[in-house]
Each structure stands twice: as structure tokens, then as C-alpha cells.
Amino acid sequence: MTEEEIREKIFDIIAKEARIDRGTLTLETKLEDLKIESLDMVQILFGIEDAFDVYVPQDDQSFKLSTMKDVVDGVKRLVAAKQQQTA
Amino acid sequence: MSEPVRVAVTGIGSISSLGHDVGEIWAALQAGKSGIAPITQAPINEVNIKIAAEVKNYDETKRFDDRELLVYDRYTQFALIAAKEAMTDSGVDFKKDAALGLETAVIIASGVGGWGTIDQAFYSLHKLGRARAHPLTIPRMMISAAASQISMKYGLKGPAFCISSACSSSNHAIGEAYWMIRTGRAKAALAGGSEAEISLTSQRSWESLRVMASDTCRPFSKDRKGMVIGEGAGILVLERLDDAKKRGAKIYCEMAGYGLSADAGDIVMPDADGAARALRQALQSAELAPDGVDYINAHGTGTQLNDATEVKAIKSVFGGAAKRLMVSSTKSMHGHALGAASALEAVATVKAIQDGVVPPTANYLGPDPDCDLDHVPNTARKAKIRAALSNSLAFGGLNAVVAFRAV
Numbered sequence: 001m002t003e004e005e006i007r008e009k010i011f012d013i014i015a016k017e018a019r020i021d022r023g024t025l026t027l028e029t030k031l032e033d034l035k036i037e038s039l040d041m042v043q044i045l046f047g048i049e050d051a052f053d054v055y056v057p058q059d060d061q062s063f064k065l066s067t068m069k070d071v072v073d074g075v076k077r078l079v080a081a082k083q084q085q086t087a
Numbered sequence: 088m089s090e091p092v093r094v095a096v097t098g099i100g101s102i103s104s105l106g107h108d109v110g111e112i113w114a115a116l117q118a119g120k121s122g123i124a125p126i127t128q129a130p131i132n133e134v135n136i137k138i139a140a141e142v143k144n145y146d147e148t149k150r151f152d153d154r155e156l157l158v159y160d161r162y163t164q165f166a167l168i169a170a171k172e173a174m175t176d177s178g179v180d181f182k183k184d185a186a187l188g189l190e191t192a193v194i195i196a197s198g199v200g201g202w203g204t205i206d207q208a209f210y211s212l213h214k215l216g217r218a219r220a221h222p223l224t225i226p227r228m229m230i231s232a233a234a235s236q237i238s239m240k241y242g243l244k245g246p247a248f249c250i251s252s253a254c255s256s257s258n259h260a261i262g263e264a265y266w267m268i269r270t271g272r273a274k275a276a277l278a279g280g281s282e283a284e285i286s287l288t289s290q291r292s293w294e295s296l297r298v299m300a301s302d303t304c305r306p307f308s309k310d311r312k313g314m315v316i317g318e319g320a321g322i323l324v325l326e327r328l329d330d331a332k333k334r335g336a337k338i339y340c341e342m343a344g345y346g347l348s349a350d351a352g353d354i355v356m357p358d359a360d361g362a363a364r365a366l367r368q369a370l371q372s373a374e375l376a377p378d379g380v381d382y383i384n385a386h387g388t389g390t391q392l393n394d395a396t397e398v399k400a401i402k403s404v405f406g407g408a409a410k411r412l413m414v415s416s417t418k419s420m421h422g423h424a425l426g427a428a429s430a431l432e433a434v435a436t437v438k439a440i441q442d443g444v445v446p447p448t449a450n451y452l453g454p455d456p457d458c459d460l461d462h463v464p465n466t467a468r469k470a471k472i473r474a475a476l477s478n479s480l481a482f483g484g485l486n487a488v489v490a491f492r493a494v
Contacts, residue, residue, distance in 0.1 A: 019154075039158065042222035049219055 001079065006052070007072045013047040014068070027069040054078040094268045095331040096339040096491065098177025098324030100169035101434045103421045104140035104317055108172055112421070112431075113438045116446040117467045121420045123303050123315050129287040136299045139285050140317030140422025158223050159236065160201030165320035165427075166233035166281035167240065173277065174241060177324035178336060181241050192273040193238045193247040194264045195322070196256030196280030198426030199289075200230030200249075206286050233281050233320075245273045254386070254423070255479035256280050257321065257430035258487035262345035264325050265489070274327060279430035281320035290316065296355070298390050304423070305450035306387035306416035307394050307458035314388040317422025321430030323437070328494070340440045343474065343492040344373025350484025357393050357480050362400035365486035366476070370404070373490035375474055377408035380490075382445050382475040384436045387416020388423055395457035397480060402460075413470065415463040419449035429479040433489060436477045440493050443471050 001009075007027075015022035018036045036044070045056050052075055065071055102108070104122025105115035115122065125131060126139040147156055147164055159167065174181075181188040204227040211217040226232060231249035238247045246267060250260045257280030264278035293299050293316060300312035323342075331338050346368030350361030370377065386397055394416075402409045417435045424431050435446055444467050451464035474492040481487075 039223065039226070043157070046219065046222040053218070055218075 003076065006076055006079065009051055010048065010072055010075060011068070013051065014044055017043040017047055025068060027067065027072065029068045031065055031067065031071070048075060052079055054082055092269045092271065093328035094265050094325050094342040095328040095336070095494070096323055096342055096437050097326055097331050097336045098173040098179070099322070099339065099434050099437055100172030100174070100176060101319065101321040101431060102142060102165050102168050103319030103424065103431050104142055105421050107145070107168070109434060109438065112434070116417055116420055116435055117444055119420070119447045119449045119465050119467060121303065121449050122317070123422055126285065126290065128285040129290045133287060134290045135294050136290060136301055138301070138303065138315055139290070140315055140424070141285055142319055158226055160204045160227045160232060161283035162197060162201055162281045163227070163233045163236050165283055165318070166195055166322070167236060169279065169281065169320040169322040170237045170240070170277055173322040173324045179275065179324065179326070181243060185242070187274060188242045189244045190274040191243045192245045192264055192267050192276040192278070193234050193243050194250060194260040194276060194278045195234040195237060196250045196260035196426050196430070197230050197233060198251060198253055198256055198282055199284050201228035201232060202284035202289060203286060204228040206288050237277060243277065251426065252485040252487070253481035253483055254425055254428050255481035255485045255487040256426035257428065257433065258477065258479040258489050259347065261323060261342070261430070261433055262347065262487055262489055265342045265345050268325055268327060274330065276325045277322055278325060279320065279322035279433070280427040282425045282427035283318045284425065285316060285318050300389060303450045304389040304419050305452060306385065306389040306419050306448050307398070307455065307462040308448070308451040309453045309455045311389050311391065311394065311455070313390045314418070314423045317418070317424040318427070319421065319424050319431055320427050321434045323433060338494055339437045341492045341494050342489065344369045344371070344375065344490035346370070346372060346488045348486045350486070352484050354483050357396040358484060359396045359399040359403065361484050362397060362478070362480050362486050363403045365488045366400060366404045366478070369476055369488035369490045373474070373492065375490060375492070377405040380474050380476060381413065381470060381472045382436070382439060383412060383414045384432045384439070384475065384477040385414050385416045386478045386480040387418055387448065389416070389418060393480065397478065398458045398460055409460060412460060413445045413463050413468065414460045415446055415448040417446050419451070429477060429487070432477045436475050436491055440472045440475055440491055443469055445470050445472070
């Protein structure tokens with residue numbers, strides 16, 4: 001999966017679950033500004049885990065999600081770690 | 088000492104195998120029409136008992152939007168549908184009367200809650216080997232979900248919780264709501280129950296208990312073979328009788344009494360003494376003499392043992408007055424909706440008082456010497472009902488009887 005594909009997929013998931021116009025999302029968008037409800041957030045995490053077949057750690061301090069870019073970078077790391085494991 | 092607070096029934100709502108609202112259901116009950124049919128929510132070739140009383144022609148997407156359906160199990164959907172009908176029927180607008188919302192209780196019973204959601208989670212994890220459960224599994228399946236969703240939907244902020252006591256659940260919910268209003272803990276209440284557990288796993292589990300009929304449900308009848316599982320919801324709006332009168336509400340009847348007891352006997356076998364104690368208490372709390380009651384909506388599951396035991400209990404409490412009592416079981420038509428059963432039956436009882444029509448025991452083939460009361464076989468009967476009881480005698484010996492009185 002290319003970096004662009006990962007980014008596109010994540011934007012799709014967040015736009016759908018948080019009911020946000022996808023066109024307004026950029027890498028710089030702050031998650032806080034999206035006012036995502038807590039049940040929507042768990043749906044987003046579930047969607048990401050399902051789409052990339054990864055586990056988003058719950059208590060990993062390095063996995064700080066402040067902007068959309070943080071989410072994309074975090075998922076890229078998880079996907080890379082998984083590829084390394086299975087390689 | 089001031090007079091005790093009296094409680095009125097001012098709104099009713101229901102959904103069951105007989106229809107999607109009280110009008111449809113009551114028409115079917117008066118016609119002696121049964122909602123029992125070939126099962127559709129379990130693969131018919133994989134179950135031995137191939138019938139159930141399922142809610143028919145139900146399309147959840149016509150009732151709720153995508154976001155709601157994510158978090159509403161079928162049992163919660165039924166509860167919300169019945170609650171909406173009951174609220175509209177009562178004419179109380181909690182959005183306008185926020186102060187009343189603060190003192191309105193929501194007590195919604197269920198035997199098992201979101202069984203379908205649990206079933207799905209188990210299937211996907213155990214059988215399909217999926218790595219993760221759906222994130223809304225817990226808020227969907229919890230047995231108090233319906234109480235929460237109703238309270239949220241209508242802004243009802245008084246005491247809210249779920250009661251679970253197997254097949255007596257809804258009578259306990261209605262009874263406790265009645266006590267809350269009577270004792271001043273709440274001014275009004277939405278009370279009743281909901282159940283939707285028909286599935287391969289539940290049907291097979293019930294089959295193993297050997298209490299199910301393979302033909303149909305014929306309570307108190309000769310050749311009765313057992314119960315038939317149903318589903319649905321029933322909700323009552325209860326409020327202080329004087330408040331209801333003040334606001335010019337339509338008053339169906341008075342919720343007049345409540346009796347409850349435990350057999351402390353067996354986990355499945357009923358006990359006439361336990362049932363009789365609940366019956367007596369219901370009469371006492373309603374200040375009713377045995378000859379003041381005209382109708383009992385029986386627990387009447389259609390098993391050999393339940394029906395004979397229930398008749399024995401009624402005779403022991405009513406004595407000579409038992410002869411002129413009408414005792415029917417509407418489970419013959421809407422099936423045994425378990426935790427919602429007594430809610431469906433409370434709605435039937437309230438309608439019976441309002442319209443002066445006793446719903447029959449359908450599918451009745453002929454008398455059984457152990458069930459020799461007037462079971463109103465097959466045909467509804469016009470009769471003035473001054474007061475009526477509705478019995479619930481649950482597995483595990485948990486008994487609850489509610490009393491309604493014409494006003």
C-alpha cells in the first residue's frame with residue numbers, strides 16, 4: 001500500500017464516521033477541531049484497524065494523535081511494523 | 088394521614104407478532120388471530136421447533152437512520168417504537184415540561200437484552216476468527232440499553248434502570264414504576280419491557296429445555312404441548328391520577344395494585360403457593376375483593392405444568408369467586424415474549440378494560456380437567472371489566488401480579 005493510498009483511506013474513514021465533508025480535511029487539520037464524538041472515535045479506530053489489519057495501541061505514548069498527519073504517520077508506522085514482522 | 092397517591096395509565100404502546108402498534112395488535116387479539124408462524128430469524132432446517140411469534144414485515148431502515156442502527160440492537164428498536172407510541176398517546180410533552188422530565192422514571196425490562204448483538208460478536212470471534220469485535224458491541228448488548236436510549240431520546244432524567252426477572256421482568260418494571268409514583272419518588276414513568284432474542288442459538292437452547300410446542304401455543308387446552316417464543320415490546324405511561332385529571336388526559340384505567348413473591352423452590356418448576364401469595368398481595372394492595380375482579384390475563388404459557396399450577400393458585404385465592412372469573416392467555420396469539428411478555432399482556436389488559444372486551448385463549452381444543460376455569464376459548468367476549476389482574480410467574484419462581492381498575 002502506497003503512502004498516498006494510506007492517506008486517502010484514512011481520510012475516507014474519518015470523513016465517513018465523523019460525518020465531515022471530506023473536501024475540508026487536510027493533513028494539517030486538528031482532530032480537536034473536528035469535534036469527533038467518542039462513539040465516532042471508536043468507530044474510526046475500528047475502521048482503521050479493519051482497513052489496515054493492524055492494532056492501534058491504546059497506551060502507546062508515541063502514538064499521539066493531534067492532527068490528521070499524526071494519524072497518517074501513526075498508521076504508516078503500524079503498517080511498516082507489520083510488514084517487517086511478516087517479512 | 089393523606090390519601091395514598093393513585094396512579095393512572097395514560098398512554099400505551101406496543102409492537103409484537105400481531106402488529107406494529109396497539110391498534111393492529113388489539114384488533115388481532117379481539118379476532119383471536121395468532122401471530123405464530125414459521126420461524127425466519129433462524130435457519131428453519133437447523134431447528135427442531137420451527138415456529139415462533141416474530142414481529143413481521145419489519146424493516147429497521149424505515150424506522151431508524153444509519154447512525155441510530157449502529158447503536159440500537161433489535162430489542163432497543165422495539166422499545167423505542169413502543170415508547171414513542173405510548174408517549175404520543177399520553178399527550179405529555181416532556182420537551183415542553185422539563186420539570187416533569189426530571190421526575191419521570193424510565194423502567195424498561197428485558198430478559199436478555201441485546202442477544203442478537205452478543206450472538207453476532209461471538210460468531211465473528213469464535214467461528215469466523217475475526218481479530219476484533221465491533222466497537223459498539225457493549226453499548227448495543229447491555230440489558231439496560233433500552234432504558235438509556237429512551238431516557239436520552241425524551242430527556243427523562245428521573246430514576247432509570249432495567250429490571251430482569253426472566254418472564255416476570257415487565258410486570259416487575261411496571262409494578263416498581265407504580266410504587267415509585269405512589270411513594271413520591273417519581274411523578275410519572277415510562278414502564279414496560281422489550282425482548283428480541285429469536286435466533287438459532289436461543290431457539291436451540293429453548294428446545295433443549297423441552298418446554299416448547301411444535302404445533303402452536305394452546306394454553307389451558309387439552310393436548311397443549313408447551314410454549315412458543317415471541318418477541319416485541321410494550322410500554323405504559325403511568326402518572327399520578329390527579330395530575331392526569333388536571334391536564335385533561337385520556338385515562339385508560341387506574342394501575343391499582345402490585346403483588347410479588349418468590350417460590351424459593353425450583354429453577355424451572357412453578358409453585359402454586361408462591362403464585363397465590365403474589366395474587367393475594369396484588370388484591371390487597373389494590374383493595375380489591377376476589378369478587379371485584381372480572382378478568383385475569385394469565386401467565387398461561389401453554390406448558391402442562393404452568394397452566395395447571397396457575398389454575399390451582401387462582402382457585403386457592405379466589406375460592407368460590409373463581410367460577411365467574413374470565414381467565415385467558417393472550418400468549419396463544421403473541422407468543423411468549425419472555426422479558427416483554429407481561430408488558431404485551433399489560434397493554435392487552437388495559438385495552439380489555441377500556442373497550443369491555445376480553446381477549447380469548449386462541450388455539451383452544453377443549454377442556455383439560457386440571458384447567459377448569461372460564462378460559463374464554465377462541466372467541467373474544469364483550470364484558471364489563473371492573474378490575475383485572477395480569478399474572479407473571481417466571482422461571483426461577485419469581486412472581487409478579489399487577490392490578491388495573493376501571494375509573
